Amino acid sequence: MVTSCLLTSTFSPLKKKIRDGRIEALWAEMKSEGLGALIVAGRGLITQYGYLEYVTGYCPQVRLAYAVVVPGEEPIMVLPTTSDAWFAKQATQLADVRAAGQGDVISEQDSLPQVIAAVVNEYHADGGKIGVVGLRHIVPVGDYDMLRAALPSAQLTDATALVGRIKAVKVQEEIDEVLRSAVIADAGLQVFHERAGVGVPGWELWGDMQREVRRRGAREVLIMVGTKPYFNDVPTADPLVEGDLASVYVEITGPNGFWVEKASLFAVGQISSEKRRMAETTLAAHEAAQTQMRVGRTAADVATAIEKIAAPEGVDFGIWHGHGVGIDHDTPVLTESDNTILLEGMVLALHPNFVNSHLTEGASVADTFVIQQGAPLQASNIAQQIFQIGEGN
Missing domain, CATH: 3.90.230.10 (Creatinase/methionine aminopeptidase superfamily)
Structure with missing residues (x-):
């Protein structure tokens, strides 16, 4: 029987080591493609949770969430409720986890794109090329429109394949x-x-x-x-x-x-x-x-x-x-x-x-x-x- 290497009740050093290796590979790919930031989308549905969980170690059960990756930094998570943010913090031990909405899946009140844009601005990545992971099949058109409006000087491009190349080969x-x-x-x-x-x-x-x-x-x-x-x-x-x-x-x-x-x-x-x-x-x-x-x-x-x-x-x-x-x-x-x-x-x-x-x-x-x-x-x-x-x- 196979024993789990990753499964623990808390965030383990081994989980962190594996995630760190993934992030370093992302930084290298981002550099080769000239990306100043990477916006990774995920929702707790089959075929839609994987990119976010792969990069951070967590995806909400149902609701949409994001992570922002900039070279040299841990992912910054942006989640729709304080509850999701709490669970994300426990699961990932990331230093920067932000809540940005009320979490209703049909609400128009959530402000995830504005918070994502604020993170991008904080790291001075708002004037260049930004990759969006899940752009075609995860990111809602409303979120994409708000991101474009909030980051008018940025060039948003589909970077799903970038993460996919790394994700496809397992350690x-x-x-x-x-x-x-x-x-x-x-x-x-x-x-x-x-x-x-x-x-x-x-x-x-x-x-x-x-x-x-x-x-x-x-x-x-x-x-x-x-x-x-x-x-x-x-x-x-x-x-x-x-x-x-x-x-x-x-x-x-x-x-x-x-x-x-x-x-x-x-x-x-x-x-x-x-x-x-x-x-x-x-x-x-x-x-x-x-x-x-x-x-x-x-x-x-x-x-x-x-x-x-x-x-x-x-x-x-x-x-x-x-x-x-x-x-x-x-x-x-x-x-x-x-x-x-x-x-x-x-x-x-x-x-x-x-x-x-x-x-x-x-x-x-x-x-x-x-x-x-x-x-x-x-x-x-x-x-x-x-x-x-x-x-x-």
């Missing part, structure tokens, strides 16, 4: 946390295997799996039990029935925010030949993709391996084939258009998902892999196969 302590999260995800999937059966409602299975991963420390949780052509469905009262092929997903972050994805296929009794074909094609693509997960290959190479399996079977894709993970989602994205070179220390969530041409049957699996010298390290201890529930064929 060993971060990889240990990924493996810790994977143990929790495996436990959730095992609960489904133990309790699934004909007549068991989706809600009941979902609740049992939620309880298992939550009691082990999972923070963000996505659990999906899909028996339809596409896997990403919400739980319902509908029970499992004879002949179902279930794509069962456990996507979680562990106690320190590190994301993993695990999904397997379960046949309920005897399944049709078409369902079995979809399942076997998915598993073949999952195996083929792993052969391309090597240092020096590209994200496109992994995607191409999947699509070569899919093409002769006449199947289509529900979503893209996977993406980087760490503290939230990371780059690269596993598509044929992403030529990002795979580096040692990257962590990839691989999730081939196929649907047949009639949109009647589908299958999907997922695993999290650490890129290393040689074959990738699979974070889960559960091998991929078609698991049988009840009597099968």
Whole structure:
């Protein structure tokens, strides 16, 4: 079992060491791109919390918050309430944490951009190039307009990729946390295997799996039990029935925010030949993709391996084939258009998902892999196969 290197009840020297290394890397990237300041946005939602938590060590559960990074200085956090500021201070031990609003997610009264501008002015960075992290998918248009008005002499530019490049490659302590999260995800999937059966409602299975991963420390949780052509469905009262092929997903972050994805296929009794074909094609693509997960290959190479399996079977894709993970989602994205070179220390969530041409049957699996010298390290201890529930064929 992996023991947590980072998880402690208080801000630890190891956490500070890791964050300091991240900040120094940011300073170097900022210098190379001529940035006088970096504004990092985050909100407590999947795909939106990661940049802020990566840079500071904290992101509010729901509300929007920011950090300002200037070369040679610790991040300065700007949060919407005094409550958020208190929790941020405990979690990060940063010297400068400021509250700037009332925190209502639909309020027009919060003044985060004005406080951000004041910080930028204090460090005399208001007259040059300023990078904004999360500009396209996190920062509200209203905040962007207020920042432009409050910093009229500054050139605001999207710097999301700057942080993304650093964030995509993990140090060993971060990889240990990924493996810790994977143990929790495996436990959730095992609960489904133990309790699934004909007549068991989706809600009941979902609740049992939620309880298992939550009691082990999972923070963000996505659990999906899909028996339809596409896997990403919400739980319902509908029970499992004879002949179902279930794509069962456990996507979680562990106690320190590190994301993993695990999904397997379960046949309920005897399944049709078409369902079995979809399942076997998915598993073949999952195996083929792993052969391309090597240092020096590209994200496109992994995607191409999947699509070569899919093409002769006449199947289509529900979503893209996977993406980087760490503290939230990371780059690269596993598509044929992403030529990002795979580096040692990257962590990839691989999730081939196929649907047949009639949109009647589908299958999907997922695993999290650490890129290393040689074959990738699979974070889960559960091998991929078609698991049988009840009597099968």
